[in-house]
Amino acid sequence: MSSRTMARIRGVDLRVAIPLSALIILAFLAPVVMVALGIAPYWFHVAIVAMFYATLAASWSLLAGYAGQFSFGTMAFMAIGAYTAGLLGQFLAVGVVPGIILGTLLAGLFGLIIGALTLRLRRTYLALFTIAFSEILRLGLMAEHKITEGPDGLPMEPLVNTTSKVPPYYIHLAMLVLGLAIMYALVRSRFGLFFRAIREDEEAAAALGVHVVRYKIFVFVVTSMIAGFAGAVHFHYVEILTPNVLLILQMSIVITMAVIGGIESLIAAAFGAIFIHFGLEIMRPLLNWRLVVFGLLLMLTLRFFQNGLLHPILQFVLRREDVLAETVAKRKLPGEGDPA
């Protein structure tokens, strides 16, 4: 069996699949090791929040990095999912799981509306529009404090009825893996090609038959649903929700995590979020200086590593073989270009 066949079995690229599976297994086994070593539950909490941010950063990477839609609305869609789940639980006694499902769907519906409204907006205008949407939502949630409890916080049903951090850890891990799997499948399909073509040149993509309107709205809906799902799950874990999650600083953190990881790679963006969140926690003794370090890292990344800090490393480790490499190889004459 040739090395190329070994590297790709039934269309699955093993050079990507093996390291990723190893990472998932490691993440799966981590709690066992952490409990055995007596690591404080606080670090479980840090890991849980990191996975929440990782899901959001990856969804923003799909929207902005792949499809070129520089939206600042991810936290707003996240909040729509979370508030929907919270309010349905509070007023209609809807259970946690149906609440999460309905929250995800409503976030998707808002993604559809915002996607349709911003079809003709590019870059700065799209960013400003989504910032305005996010602020309107935040102010609306503050104003309706009789319903939402405003800054006092909306109580949420617990995600699981236990004080242990292990079950929520696994739920967040499943959320992250599921979100990444859906988005990865999308970017590896023809949709990924279309998203990137739209990012590069909308008019040229349309002239080549890409249904620009359909795919721009589609990417908004998918990423909004993933953000809404993450919000609904995570705030059932946090058990309280305030409109402060919509502060522009929160959205900036998600964007920064994705940029430092690498916005044109879902996995790099997710790892960027985990890396930054753990880094910030480790640097906690530095007090506010840790945010200065964070800001400097962002500036250095933007200046010297536009593809992010982690993306080039991941590209090296997960060097992928694509259809093209295979077909080029087939077309070579026997012995041509192959190392002895």
Next chain:
Amino acid sequence: MELEIRDIHMNFGGLKALNGVNLVIDEPQLVGLIGPNGAGKTTLTNIIDGAYNPTSGTVWFNGERIDKLAPYHIAHRGIGRTFQVTRAFRRMTVMENMLVPAMAIHPTADRRERSQEALEILEFLTIEHLANDEGGSLSGGQQKLLELGRLLMMKPDFIILDEPFAGVHPKLQETIYEYIRRVRADGKAILLISHDMESIFTLSERLVVLNFGEVIADGDPAVVKQDPAVIEAYLGEEDEEEEEETEELGDG
């Protein structure tokens, strides 16, 4: 294949870019479209491919009115185009550039088969070795070839080539000639816009001349070439320029 442009007017504010253009292409042939700068050539192509909605008039393709359709709907109906300024997807590989139209127009197509087909087209265009390179890393001429390759992946019936020879090295120009001959041999219709008179007169089976947004001549290239209105509007202007250039060279 039948393209019919009926009484197209296009105004940009107070500027009349097209003023009652009528044109019928009802057989697979290579139609050259020429005219001085600002005559309305690119505006007309933008109307055919749906980028612009005309101020008035209609465009019909294979019996269907298409002037209200979006560009991607028009692409699905079999009209493909290149752009005057190349628009390769710069941060996508050459192969990915080729696969975009292939998968957009024929979504159920097997990606591996289309990749193989793309490689064959790239080989014909002499840029197969660049298949893994990003579009933005190609020279201007190579990007023109890539655009032509993408068109073939669409399998269109009607092709608009907007200045395919502009800024292209003579060696690559020869490849583009070959491309055009191959596309014509496949029975497709081509609308070729070019300022390269030699290419236009070599390749065109029919010549249409636009001036100030109106068709001033339409017919056999050899006949159109002798049309006094054309000479005055276009060729004469170039002759004068050439004469001036010759004089300048003589002075030098």
